[in-house]
Amino acid sequence: MSTGLSLGKSAAPITDLLATSRETGILDRPSALRFAEEATLEVLLSAATQLRARGKGTVVSFSKKVFIPLTTLCRDYCGYCTFRKDPGQPGAHFMTPDEVLALAERARAAGCKEALFSLGDQPERIFPEAREFLQRQGFARTLDYLAAMSELVLDRVGLLPHANPGVMDRPALERLKESNASVGLMLENVSARLMRDGLAHAKAPDKVPALRLRTIEEAGKLSMAFTTGILIGIGETFEERVDSLFAIRALHEQYGHIQEVIVQNFRAKPDIPMAHHPEPSMEELLRTIAIARLILGPYMNLQAPPNLSYADFPRLLEAGINDWGGISPVTKDFINPEAAWPQIAKLRAETEARGFTLRERLALYPEFVKSGNFLSARVRERALRLAGADGFAA
Numbered sequence: 001m002s003t004g005l006s007l008g009k010s011a012a013p014i015t016d017l018l019a020t021s022r023e024t025g026i027l028d029r030p031s032a033l034r035f036a037e038e039a040t041l042e043v044l045l046s047a048a049t050q051l052r053a054r055g056k057g058t059v060v061s062f063s064k065k066v067f068i069p070l071t072t073l074c075r076d077y078c079g080y081c082t083f084r085k086d087p088g089q090p091g092a093h094f095m096t097p098d099e100v101l102a103l104a105e106r107a108r109a110a111g112c113k114e115a116l117f118s119l120g121d122q123p124e125r126i127f128p129e130a131r132e133f134l135q136r137q138g139f140a141r142t143l144d145y146l147a148a149m150s151e152l153v154l155d156r157v158g159l160l161p162h163a164n165p166g167v168m169d170r171p172a173l174e175r176l177k178e179s180n181a182s183v184g185l186m187l188e189n190v191s192a193r194l195m196r197d198g199l200a201h202a203k204a205p206d207k208v209p210a211l212r213l214r215t216i217e218e219a220g221k222l223s224m225a226f227t228t229g230i231l232i233g234i235g236e237t238f239e240e241r242v243d244s245l246f247a248i249r250a251l252h253e254q255y256g257h258i259q260e261v262i263v264q265n266f267r268a269k270p271d272i273p274m275a276h277h278p279e280p281s282m283e284e285l286l287r288t289i290a291i292a293r294l295i296l297g298p299y300m301n302l303q304a305p306p307n308l309s310y311a312d313f314p315r316l317l318e319a320g321i322n323d324w325g326g327i328s329p330v331t332k333d334f335i336n337p338e339a340a341w342p343q344i345a346k347l348r349a350e351t352e353a354r355g356f357t358l359r360e361r362l363a364l365y366p367e368f369v370k371s372g373n374f375l376s377a378r379v380r381e382r383a384l385r386l387a388g389a390d391g392f393a394a
């Protein structure tokens with residue numbers, strides 16, 4: 001496979017560089033680019049799985065969650081998104097507190113422990129309808145309403161919230177920490193080039209890479225467990241993927257707060273500007289995940305969504321992941337509604353058939369549960385009730 005990179009040849013053979021990275025768990029940018037250009041898929045997968053085994057053993061985790069789409073209104077118009085809606089479009093909605101509670105109660109009855117709040121980015125900035133809804137609820141900002149709904153679900157239902165609202169400023173993060181076990185924001189890519197006319201982020205002011213990096217950094221300063229990741233296949237180069245992964249690694253090295261990195265593959269859908277844009281192949285996805293493992297090291301939790309690979313999802317284990325992400329027995333994946341989550345029984349069977357043990361985790365990974373440094377007192381009390389002695393779900 002050619003990545004389109006132009007690289008000088010190092011004196012060290014590629015196999016020697018891979019062996020060194022396996023031994024040290026440290027990979028520099030030039031080596032990562034060489035691997036992407038020169039290493040065969042078989043060699044990359046072998047190196048990534050050995051590194052995963054060193055840091056994570058044979059345990060693969062997932063979270064039993066409910067997907068709460070707090071609002072589908074959004075001020076961004078990304079070229080690949082079907083989740084966002086304008087007021088008046090079918091599916092345009094702000095959930096009321098009663099709707100949020102009813103869905104959370106259904107989830108608790110189904111054994112869920114995580115409440116994943118997903119929503120559009122700052123719709124009140126451009127839509128009067130969003131401002132009017134928020135005012136009726138007593139709020140000026142969607143982020144403040146999100147914090148209140150997180151508190152409601154934590155206190156009334158006992159699920160652990162994980163908020164994924166887009167760009168967040170420090171005051172929003174400070175309030176979300178009071179009720180959230182973790183928060184998330186996909187970096188997607190560090191390339192500002194993707195904001196040019198005709199590209200994926202051209203009409204998405206909240207996809208400015210510097211804004212997203214600042215959100216991740218502010219969460220680090222506040223010691224908030226954070227989920228982030230990259231989205232591949234939206235027009236970026238492989239080099240830009242590598243740079244995005246190194247940006248994530250640098251923030252984690254500084255603050256130690258990134259609990260999970262997701263490698264998500266673009267899927268074309270009808271009625272989006274990128275409906276005819278080519279999807280990344282399975283080989284390209286596997287190569288990217290393997291490179292991510294080599295860059296991020298043996299101890300990072302690395303995830304790829306199983307539903308976006310359909311029947312081929314077990315192959316993702318070959319590339320060094322150790323987590324399947326959130327699986328819901330209650331709600332669909334509202335971001336990718338055409339891609340059903342695998343049943344948990346199917347997930348378990350396919351995982352165990354490949355020699356792994358499937359474990360349920362919370363919205364917070366076990367090592368973060370046990371550290372105790374990332375949670376407010378009220379969230380910690382609830383998390384410890386839901387977790388076993390090893391930090392996984394009891």
